[in-house]
Amino acid sequence: MNRALYTVIGLGLLTIIILANVSSANSLPPSSATQPNIVFIRTDDQDFQTFFDKLPNGRPVMKNVRELIMRRGTYFDRSYVSFPLCCPSRATTLTGQYAHNHTVLSNGGSTGGYAKLNHTNTLPIWLGQAGYYTMHLGKYMNGYNVVLDPSGSYHAPPAGWNKWFTTFGNMHKYYNYSVYDGTNVVTYGSSASDYQTDVITRQAQDYLTQRPYENQPFFMQVDYLAPHEDLSMGNNPPPAAPRHQGLMSGSSLPMSPAFNEADVSDKAIFISYLPPLTSQDIAEVKNNYEHRMESLLAVDEGVGKILQTLRATGQYGNTIVVFTSDNGFMLGEHRKSGKFLAYESLRVPLIMSGPSIPKGKIVPELVMNVDLTPTFLEWASATPGLLQDGRSLVPLLTNPTGTTSWRSDILTENPLVNYYRGLRTYNVSTGREYLYTEYDYTNDGVVDEKELFALTPDSCRPVGDPYLLESQHANPCYSSLIQQFHNRVTYLKTCAGSTCT
Ligand SMILES: [Ca+2]
Ligand SMILES: [Ca+2]
Ligand SMILES: [Ca+2]
Incomplete structure (x- = not known):
């Protein structure tokens, strides 16, 4: 089955998977503790589609995450990043704010980083004030x-981190990188045991076993590099x-109808000028896809090992696990690969799992x-030191009939880079x-180009354009x-706190 079909039937497929497994689920009873531990696991550049992708032998690449x-x-079937x-995106989860409020508008230079x-x-810091022990690992x-x-x-x-096991400098390397613990x-070398994903997992397991937090609840943020490209020497697919290695060999490149789009003249000027992908371009996308999938296998094993350690140390019953990515990624959709853009790269996987989380809910x-921070704060009974632009997701998790009042739109923004x-x-x-999407290439406040995609049918068009x-x-x-x-958009681009919802 190809990637395009997964997009369309993803929800149904997942429902079947869940229903088939609910009866054999082995969940522990909810804990009575009021402050759960939180493990926040985040990948780098993982598109939501990979959640449905499989090895040629049929094993889901994200098997352990799906079992969560x-x-x-x-x-969460409609999970997006605003930027x-x-x-x-990382500054957003540290602040609970849109980029126009936390002001990190790029990866470096005077406007970001x-x-x-x-x-x-x-x-x-806010979690620490509520009694949490805080640990960061990775990027x-x-x-x-x-x-x-x-x-x-x-x-x-x-400030605010009790444990710090964080890559630095050129942090986009799977081997020959350095970690600072404060x-x-x-410094790690180039042997198999130095592979960064595994090093991060082992350190997370060590912290969970050693319990440096003693009798405090803990917040552990695990930022895996995979499946981000490797920047050791130029830009290369993740090893x-x-x-x-080689487990994705023989797979076929999933191609949605957006792959190598036949006519891009409907789109913004910088897309409309792109030539069709050549066979060599497509071979590169396929190679990148296979490496990305294979690199995610170690992440998925890492999630499994973290869960195993939580169980072995008796902490599983009071620990919420959140899994997501910092941004989505395109692989040839609209003749383009990468992140940045207001297309498929906005969408990310999001899973929440824990003693207070409904099982098998979509x-x-x-x-x-932007919603993750207020959600963490609500679980932790912590108070933010900044206005929160998002909303806690707890009402969506706890209301069995769906919430009666929820937003119908979110702001996307990338005003300086794209x-x-x-x-x-x-x-x-x-x-x-x-x-x-509105493009203002001259940054003068006057919109230069627009795009509007009607994903679902409406009174103007009988067919949707997903x-x-x-x-x-x-x-x-x-x-x-x-x-x-x-x-x-004009209203939301300067919103703050409650005016954003
Ligand atoms: Ca990223
Ligand atoms: Ca088109
Ligand atoms: Ca302009």
């Missing part, structure tokens, strides 16, 4: 310790762990990375969904809707 849902977890780029964020008022934010301080020393971990620099509402702001909408009542193939921005039937969306 079957056992005691919920899947599909590493550093702005680690140095751009105010690290004195972030999630780990934090782009630019951490890229430049040492004037004395040649490493920069201390940002006191020592540990698999040696034990996983949440249809629009949620985004010049856009827009909306992703989903009206629960009508079922209608749109993706609307693969974003025919922008309707020039269709006069949509002129009033476009004006309405333009007004909404």
